[in-house]
Amino acid sequence: MSADSGQGFAPGATIGILGGGQLGRMTALAAARLGFRCRIFCPDADAPASHVAPAEVAPYDDEAALERFAGQVDLVTFEFENVPDRTAAFLAERRPTRPAPRILSICQERLREKDFLASIQVPTTRYRRVESAAELPAAVGALGRPAILKSAAFGYDGKGQVRIDAEADSATAWEKMGGALGILEAHVDFDREISVIVARGTDQRAVVYPPVENQHRNHILDTTIVPARIAEAVAMKAEAIGRHVAERLGLVGLLAVEMFVTRDGAILVNELAPRPHNSGHWSIDGCVTSQFEQFVRAVAGLPLGSIERHSDAVMKNLIGDAAGSWREILAEPGAKLHLYGKSEARPGRKMGHVTRLKRRPQRRTVRSRRKGLGSRWASFPRRPSAGGTRITSAMRRSRKAQVSTESGDRSLIQYSTVAA
Numbered sequence: 001m002s003a004d005s006g007q008g009f010a011p012g013a014t015i016g017i018l019g020g021g022q023l024g025r026m027t028a029l030a031a032a033r034l035g036f037r038c039r040i041f042c043p044d045a046d047a048p049a050s051h052v053a054p055a056e057v058a059p060y061d062d063e064a065a066l067e068r069f070a071g072q073v074d075l076v077t078f079e080f081e082n083v084p085d086r087t088a089a090f091l092a093e094r095r096p097t098r099p100a101p102r103i104l105s106i107c108q109e110r111l112r113e114k115d116f117l118a119s120i121q122v123p124t125t126r127y128r129r130v131e132s133a134a135e136l137p138a139a140v141g142a143l144g145r146p147a148i149l150k151s152a153a154f155g156y157d158g159k160g161q162v163r164i165d166a167e168a169d170s171a172t173a174w175e176k177m178g179g180a181l182g183i184l185e186a187h188v189d190f191d192r193e194i195s196v197i198v199a200r201g202t203d204q205r206a207v208v209y210p211p212v213e214n215q216h217r218n219h220i221l222d223t224t225i226v227p228a229r230i231a232e233a234v235a236m237k238a239e240a241i242g243r244h245v246a247e248r249l250g251l252v253g254l255l256a257v258e259m260f261v262t263r264d265g266a267i268l269v270n271e272l273a274p275r276p277h278n279s280g281h282w283s284i285d286g287c288v289t290s291q292f293e294q295f296v297r298a299v300a301g302l303p304l305g306s307i308e309r310h311s312d313a314v315m316k317n318l319i320g321d322a323a324g325s326w327r328e329i330l331a332e333p334g335a336k337l338h339l340y341g342k343s344e345a346r347p348g349r350k351m352g353h354v355t356r357l358k359r360r361p362q363r364r365t366v367r368s369r370r371k372g373l374g375s376r377w378a379s380f381p382r383r384p385s386a387g388g389t390r391i392t393s394a395m396r397r398s399r400k401a402q403v404s405t406e407s408g409d410r411s412l413i414q415y416s417t418v419a420a
Contacts, residue, residue, distance in 0.1 A: 004096035008301030011035025016073030020047025022340040024079035028053040030292035070094040081108040098299040099253040130182040133174035151179030190260035196242035199294040202301040226313040282313040311357040323351035
């Protein structure tokens with residue numbers, strides 16, 4: 001039985017975080033600024049999050065340690081989806097756990113994730129379940145080459161993924177993938193990769209951060225560009241899809257939705273992550289409310305913060321030895337450095353990130369000409385369209401998303417623009 005009745009938590013409460021990586025570290029720092037305490041549960045003694053909050057160091061299946069941890073916290077969340085769903089379910093019987101273990105279970109296994117998205121009419125690339133190397137040739141025949149074979153469970157940053165080209169051998173590809181269960185996905189000839197981050201509270205109110213553009217190197221996120229260089233209509237559709245997925249999950253917390261934008265402007269959802277996401281790190285320095293503060297607000301049942309973006313940004317991950325340039329980055333005007341406290345730099349390991357900001361110009365201050373009024377106002381300009389019609393201040397957009405339930409309708413979202 002779940003211990004979550006939708007209750008809220010005031011500053012002074014203790015948030016338990018499953019996982020000790022940099023996402024937990026930055027969440028704990030954001031929580032401290034709001035007056036919350038945090039405790040970390042992870043199997044690693046020198047995890048980055050344990051440098052900023054006390055940690056229970058034990059395996060995720062150690063029920064005695066989990067029981068002890070539950071007695072030390074008021075609510076529970078997680079900072080990555082490779083936490084076993086049984087661990088989250090065990091704690092959910094004792095403390096409110098947000099997002100719910102059911103959401104963790106969906107998002108940590110690619111087949112369940114893709115099946116869920118299909119069930120709510122969200123378009124993805126075509127895919128097939130593959131249970132053995134012997135089943136792989138038939139799946140490749142159905143989807144064609146090239147295709148991507150992925151481990152169904154516990155893969156991230158390109159781990160457990162194999163591209164199957166014309167010359168690829170099925171047995172070799174299966175062995176290289178390394179999982180007990182696979183998913184074969186049709187190759188997507190995309191124009192760019194984007195993502196949105198959705199926060200949703202206990203009151204079911206949701207906010208969506210603007211779509212950002214993600215560039216990968218060796219299957220690892222290298223650079224995030226804010227805002228994404230896409231048409232306004234595509235941006236609106238991406239935000240609506242993110243909101244729709246969060247609502248249908250029943251999310252309380254944070255959800256990152258990674259998407260492909262195809263060359264004809266269609267959107268295909270690639271993956272979900274029910275926690276803070278690397279592509280949202282820019283928000284620490286470029287937004288009124290960072291994704292980490294928003295995450296804390298959502299799981300604690302507090303009002304969600306403003307997602308107003310005061311700066312455009314380019315976030316670059318510092319991977320492996322790239323973190324050694326910290327001194328040069330600190331000397332660079334406009335650059336904001338974040339290091340994660342990891343003791344050893346290894347190839348492919350995220351050691352930190354740097355965000356470079358470009359302040360968005362404010363509109364000219366206007367003084368009211370009415371007698372007796374001397375008020376001034378200033379507001380941020382709307383995001384310019386990167387390929388669509390210019391949106392002026394004389395128009396406002398209705399971002400109501402209507403999800404079609406008609407058989408075979410994959411268009412998903414309809415939009416309208418109305419006069420102000």
